Amino acid sequence: MALAATFSRFGYASCNPNDRAGRFSYHTPPTKSAAAAGNGVPAIRRSNSWRCRSTATASSQAMAAGRRQEKKGVVDEEEEWRSYLAPERLEVVRQLEPWMEEHVLPLLKSVEESWQPSDMLPDPASDGFREACLELRAGAAGVPDDILVCLVANMVTEEALPTYPSGLNHLKVVRDSTGADATAWARWIRGWSAEENRHGDVLNRYIYLSGRFDMREVERTVQRLIRDGMTVHAPASPFHIFVYVAFQERATAIAHGNTARLVGARGDAALSRVCGTVAADEKRHEAAYTRIMGKIFEADPDAAVRAMAYMIRQWGVGELAAGLSGEGRRARDYLCALPDKIQRMEEKAHDRAVKAGKKATPIPISWIFGRTINVLVP
């Protein structure tokens, strides 16, 4: 199961359940010039440590060239980021306000029509609470450790919710500046957060009632995750953040949907229902952010496709032509070639693992009282 993916809500996470610091980080790709120097590794780092005088001279020239390359790479990247924050570009996003009102806000559900965690869990005010809890625990008893660990990973990701709206509120043109702004963007951020809030609640309560977890360790992970926060590339670009959030909604829909399927097959119908219900919300959120990105593609295709190249994959990108700069066209071509490239990489990695006779490594996980799960460490 893709455990790592469940940790990566806002970027490439280095969160580990057993680590002291469960930090989210936002990956910065190699710059164009650094990449030219060797897959993002400056040429100097690849030079040999043993060398004769003439090699050393050549090498020091290479070092100087490498440094110049690196410096230029940094400048290129800063310029690229500044371009996303040009007032006219941000204005494009701001002007989507009436469109948001009409096409995205309706994807939120009202409180009246929303499910609540208590709909799917034993009611502590009822006489049958004890029996309902025993039934829940009996269902959870057959779920294997690796799925339990993925479930906690999904849950803590949801529980770090305070981090996510604060990430969106980092974006000047959409943020909820007072905490109760009436703009469509601000109402979307609050409405989306309120829907998300139920995900962590329902999963946390299920996990608590099931009796299969070391709750203190789980709770410590959540506290670390929120306390440590995440680093978002500054200056924040709405183009990149929306590409990212669209994908992370899809990732959570897949993760919760897979968990629903797996626990259902092992006889835990209650948990399957919980995870399936959360997955359905995530699909609706994915539709909203995909719609937003689709509109941004129409409004500023150059920024959108370049942001997409940065954040991976495509939305009908192959057909884009009008309005693209040279860099935008290169980004489009790069994106269109990605699926094949990723497939080839996966096949190679698989072949390598088979050749090396690689075995899974047992890793102890604090959330399940230090029992081990087998992980294929790359």
Ligand SMILES: [Fe+2]
């Ligand atoms: Fe969620």
Ligand SMILES: [Fe+2]
């Ligand atoms: Fe979501």
